[in-house]
Amino acid sequence: MRVFVCGYGNPFRTDDGAGHHLAPLLAGFLESCGQDVELRLEHQLLPEMAEEFAAFDLLLFADARVPGTAHGDGFLLEEIDPDPVLEGLNIHSVGPEWVLALAAQIGGKAPPALLLSVEGESFDFGEIPTPSCALRIREAAEAFKRWFRQKYPRSGCSNGAQTGI
Amino acid sequence: MENKKNTIVINPITRIEGHGKITVDLTDDGAVDNVRFHVTQYRGFEVFSKGRDFREMPVITPRICGICPVSHHLASAKACDAILGVTPPAPAAKLREVMHMGQFIQSHALSFFHLSSPDLLFGFDADPAVRNVAGLAKEYPELAVAGIGMRKFGQEVIKTLGGKKVHPWHSIPGGVNRSLRAEEKDAMLAGLPAHKENLRKALSLVKNYLAENAELAARFATLETSYLGLVKDGNLELYDGRIRLRSPRGRITDEFDDKDYCANIGEHVEEWSYLKFPFYRPLGFPHGSYRVGPLGRLNACEDIPTPEASAELAAFRKTTEDGIVHYTLYYHYARLIEILYAMERLEELLLDPDVLKSDLHITGEVSNREGIGVVEAPRGTLIHHYEVDENGVIERVNLIVATGHNNYAMNRGVEQVARDYITGPDVKEGALNRMEHVIRCYDPCLSCSTHAVGKMPLLLEIRNSKGELVRTVTKE
Known part of the structure; x- marks a missing residue:
């Protein structure tokens, strides 16, 4: 399975860089059980990324989330669909749904996609996530492992497989 | 009452x-x-940069932005050159400009193709479900793909020299850290003709829109203001020139060296916004307010020093009797003309043997306690001003960002x-x-x-x- 893993956000603004810390954990897990992974760490999602999606079987997006918006869980794991209207409020908050919609239009294909978003606590200057956000990043990675094993039981990523997490 | x-x-x-x-x-x-x-x-860069070594600034300041990091990178490097008291070798200056042209192409393409064109093509009153980039891709697939391609091309130029599309590292105080390889130069040259052709199509589209909506264009947020931009020998310049201010009626109000910006540009503050309001000091605020960016630059300059963009500028100026275009919707037209210039200028630079040379850097010690670097960012004139101690530690930073000039x-x-x-x-x-x-x-x-x-x-x-x-x- 070819998997595109993209962590995005500003790694110089503390928890806004949560995606940068989470995405390598996801990629490490998938690679450890034989998946073909392309890992990207970006400042923001951009339109040209849409051109590349058709080459993948699964897209994973990892981002920060504003506090208090994850229904008490600290992170959200959502299967997402193309949606051009929910394009976000500006180019820096263009969501993966928006890029998926563009991909569907220009390439005719938008692969299955998952958004993992972790609540931040501080968005001030700094390169290290706050301890509470770091904990949520690890929890989100574990939740993804469970989701992936359930969704793709024949992927080779069973409980006994080596993982990078 | x-x-x-x-x-x-x-x-x-x-x-x-x-x-x-x-x-x-x-x-x-x-x-x-x-x-x-x-x-x-509030960005806070002017505050937290204090205490850092000035040589770090070209790496720190691009983090201000993910869209125009190259502009901050270059303005910062120029301010650092001034602190060292050196002029980078010609190949270094040209390589900086190569990256700068890549920046203009990608940033302007994003603004027009992805952010603004849906409003123009579908109309301001169209259903938001249609009036977006996916709607654009559905109804105008060639335009959407051309826009993506143009952005990608500009970003590849940046990545080739700076290692990354966003937040590249190429300029250093006194020069740059690498030149182009012949195959890299050839790859860029090979890509230019197709993007230029797509740009001509976009220009045609915008001109048709403005002609068909002439009444709207003449009224929509139109302001009679002064215009500010860098010029070299009076012509459009994006990397290194003198700052020119042209009055609403077309008279050149002033032209001064970038190092004299403090004497000429003041910053008004309002309690309800973090963004300051720059103005031309001799006229005071708000009378000294002006506009920058594509419309500002095209109104400020005499001509554009590349043939096709120059011809397009001549057509642009026929919009009004005196050749000064105050129509705000014409920012889009001006932006596309600047992409054309950036492509032509990039071609000139790539055909210059200097971009393959290895004379890239002049070393030096702190010789000035103050450094000012000014470039034209896609959105307008960008000013970096640093003051350092005898060891090069930053004591004061003043940044006038392009967007601020247009605040009023x-x-x-x-x-x-x-x-x-x-x-x-x-x-x-x-x-x-x-x-x-x-x-x-x-x-x-x-x-x-x-x-x-x-x-x-x-x-x-x-x-x-x-x-x-x-x-x-x-x-x-």
Whole structure:
């Protein structure tokens, strides 16, 4: 399975860089059980990324989330669909749904996609996530492992497989 | 007399880079009383850069933005050159300019193709479900693909020299850290003709739109202002030139060296916005306010020093009798002309043998306690000003960002459109979008420091004079 893993956000603004810390954990897990992974760490999602999606079987997006918006869980794991209207409020908050919609239009294909978003606590200057956000990043990675094993039981990523997490 | 008002707040603005808010105050009878465009996020770079070694600044300051990091990178490097008291070798200056042209191409392409063209092609009153980039890709697939390709091309130019598309590292105090390889140069040259052809098609589209909507274009947020931009021998210059101010009637008000910006440019502060309001000091605020960016530069210069863009500028100036174009919607046209210039200038640079040479860097020690670097960013004139101690430790930083110069004009433009389209609290979606489009014309980069899932959608709040919420409208 070819998997595109993209962590995005500003790694110089503390928890806004949560995606940068989470995405390598996801990629490490998938690679450890034989998946073909392309890992990207970006400042923001951009339109040209849409051109590349058709080459993948699964897209994973990892981002920060504003506090208090994850229904008490600290992170959200959502299967997402193309949606051009929910394009976000500006180019820096263009969501993966928006890029998926563009991909569907220009390439005719938008692969299955998952958004993992972790609540931040501080968005001030700094390169290290706050301890509470770091904990949520690890929890989100574990939740993804469970989701992936359930969704793709024949992927080779069973409980006994080596993982990078 | 009781001064009872309703207030409409639009927060944040969609499809611009950063965080902003528009507040419309209504009188009791529903007329627009006052309009303000607020910038609500504080960057803090001028504060936290203190105490750092000045040589770090070309790496630190690009983090201000994910869209125009190259502009900050170059302005910062030029300020550092001044602290060292050196002039980078010609190959280094040309290589910096190569990256700069890549930046203009990618940034302007994003602004036009992805942010603004849906409004022009579908109309301000079109269903938001259609009036977006996916709608563009469906109805105008060639245009959407051309826009993506142009952005990608510009970003590849940046990545080739700077290692990364966003936040590259190439310029260093005194020069650059690498030149081009022949095969890299050839690859860039090979890509140019197709993108130039696509740009011509986009130009044709915009010119047709402006011709067919001449009445709207002449009225939409039009302001008679002065214009500011860098020039070299009077011509358009994006990397290194003198700062020129041209009056609304076309007279050259002033032209001065970048190091003299302090004596000529002041910054007015309003309590309701983090973004300052620069103005030309001799005329004071607000009379000394001016506009920058594509429209500002094309109005400020005499000509463009590349043939095809020069011809396009001549056509652009036929819009008005005196050749000065005050129409805000013409920012889009000017932006496309600048992409054409950037492509032509990039070709010139790539055909120059200097870009393959290895004479890239002049070393030096701190010889000046002050350094000023000015470039034209896609959005307008960008000024970096550093003061250091004898060891090169930053003591003071002043940044005048491109978007700031247009702050007054954006406020005035939004106010004009609000007066035209708003009467009372029942504001239609198309009216909101027109107000946003005024801001998009200027393509401001307010701050792209953070983003996160879960931000509020576009919100319109109507409040009475006591601050009580009368009505909330969420833009879906």
